[in-house]
Amino acid sequence: xxxxxxxxxxEYIGHHLTHGTWQFGDSPFWSINFDSVAVAVLLGVLGIxxxxxxxxxxxxxxxxxxxxxxxxxxxFVDDQAKSIFKHGDRSAFIAPAALTVFVWVxxxxxxxxxPVDIVAKATHGISEHGFRxxxxxxxxxxxxxxxxxxxxxxxxxxxVKGLGGWMHxxxxxxxGKVFFPLNLLFNxxxxxxxxxxxxxxLYGNMYAGELIFLxxxxxxxxxxxxxxxxxxxxxxxxxxxxxxxxxxxYIFMMLTIVYLTMAHEHH
Amino acid sequence: xxxxxxxIAQALVFLAFIAFTIKFVWPPMLRAIETRQKTIADGxxxxxxxxxxxxxxxxxxxxxxNAARARAAEILGQAEKRAAQxxxxxxxxxxxxxxxxxxxxxxxxxxxxxRARETLREQVASLAVAGAEKILRREVNAQSHVxxxxxxxxxx
Numbered sequence: 001x002x003x004x005x006x007x008x009x010x011e012y013i014g015h016h017l018t019h020g021t022w023q024f025g026d027s028p029f030w031s032i033n034f035d036s037v038a039v040a041v042l043l044g045v046l047g048i049x050x051x052x053x054x055x056x057x058x059x060x061x062x063x064x065x066x067x068x069x070x071x072x073x074x075x076f077v078d079d080q081a082k083s084i085f086k087h088g089d090r091s092a093f094i095a096p097a098a099l100t101v102f103v104w105v106x107x108x109x110x111x112x113x114x115p116v117d118i119v120a121k122a123t124h125g126i127s128e129h130g131f132r133x134x135x136x137x138x139x140x141x142x143x144x145x146x147x148x149x150x151x152x153x154x155x156x157x158x159x160v161k162g163l164g165g166w167m168h169x170x171x172x173x174x175x176g177k178v179f180f181p182l183n184l185l186f187n188x189x190x191x192x193x194x195x196x197x198x199x200x201x202l203y204g205n206m207y208a209g210e211l212i213f214l215x216x217x218x219x220x221x222x223x224x225x226x227x228x229x230x231x232x233x234x235x236x237x238x239x240x241x242x243x244x245x246x247x248x249x250y251i252f253m254m255l256t257i258v259y260l261t262m263a264h265e266h267h
Numbered sequence: 268x269x270x271x272x273x274x275i276a277q278a279l280v281f282l283a284f285i286a287f288t289i290k291f292v293w294p295p296m297l298r299a300i301e302t303r304q305k306t307i308a309d310g311x312x313x314x315x316x317x318x319x320x321x322x323x324x325x326x327x328x329x330x331x332x333n334a335a336r337a338r339a340a341e342i343l344g345q346a347e348k349r350a351a352q353x354x355x356x357x358x359x360x361x362x363x364x365x366x367x368x369x370x371x372x373x374x375x376x377x378x379x380x381x382r383a384r385e386t387l388r389e390q391v392a393s394l395a396v397a398g399a400e401k402i403l404r405r406e407v408n409a410q411s412h413v414x415x416x417x418x419x420x421x422x423x
Contacts, residue, residue: 021271033273040277044284048292055295060302067299074296096293097285104284135277140270144277 009218016116016214018130019138020123035123035131036138043107043135048100077102077253084257087160087264094260097152098253101145105202106249108135112209113238113245117217136248137206139199146199149256153194156263165266198255205248209241392420 020035054070063071081095111134123131135141157166170187171180213234220230396416 021273025272028269029271031271031273032276033271037273037276037280041280044280048284048288051296052287052292055292055299058295058299060299060306063299063303070296071300074300091293091297093289096289099293100281100285100288104281138273140273141277143270144274145281147274148278148281 012218012221013211013214015130016120017132017210020127020129020131033132033138033140035127035133036135036141039111039133040104040108040135040141043111044104047103047107051099051103073103074099080254081257084254085261085264087261094257097260098257101256102249102253105136105145105252106246108141109202109206109245109249111135112137112206112213112241116210116213132210134206134210136202137210139203142199142203143195145202145252146195149198149259150191150195153191153259153263156260160264161266169266194259198252198259202248202252205244209237209244212237388423389420392423395423396420 019033021031022034023031025031051070051073054066058067058070077099078090078095081090081098085094114133116133119133120131123133132138154166157169161169171177171183173183174186175183216230216234216237219226220234396419399416
């Protein structure tokens, strides 16, 4: 980026952590981070579309290498769902949802590997003031996922136990009916902590990963020594980050399965 | 990091992806995998079946072979017994034949001997008569002493 030379580190990092936003209302709420949304949609279409494309031509005979890869992914997710969810047909919702989450989050996390400055340069035409390529380093994305899971939790709680059953669970567990305010408080904390930890864990990991890359690249901008060290540190961080990217996607998927399974359980 | 409408947009996208996966991605894959699992299970079952029937027919073949072997041994035993009997019979026949021939030979020899003895006796008798005739020429009338002489001849 030509302008980067004139930026000091604060401005450089700030520039890279600015979303491309599209404001369409008076309140600051009415805006869309079009960079995150666009990249997320693109990756979702690519990832899930790829699987769909393979699956459409799937044979129950000897699978091609592509199909074997997709089946590996499929059975990996299905095994996880099978080991946790024992409340009915997992193929009806939980397992496909887990597959979606895993593929999508993995791809979105992987965007962290793309070199930020090249991406910034390439997207300069789209958004001059910022284009963040990692959707999961946007708290809106992770909250969107976690709150959707949260809403599904409530949906399945009511669907499985009935509204009365769910209410009874909220007010009368774990201490019995007499202590209903305490029970409600307990359950509210439990319910609220789930989407918060679910979303902030992923967000924090990906945001921190992005920030460390940015710090390394500001060092690289200081000269030959900086380039030398930031090359090796950046390389090792990127390699370590492969683990984080996959691990966070896995954790996010597992938590999705666990939370939705808990919604099916009677207390 | 402020929460905006972006979040809602993302949530809608997420729901759309989940719905798509549930409807279009998951079922065909599941079907393909389950069909293959069934095929494999069937194949394994068929292989098991084949192995079992192979065992059964091997056992059957063994039994047949054993039966045939036993029968062959029986036939062989009978044949040997038969041969032994035949040899025994042949020996018996030979023995009888030889006994008979020996008896015939003996009878012939005895006949010869008795004939020879008869001849000898007659000769001795006639010799004796001749000698007695010569001695008694004068005093003995051959006609009158015929009875005596034939008696003597018999005694010899």
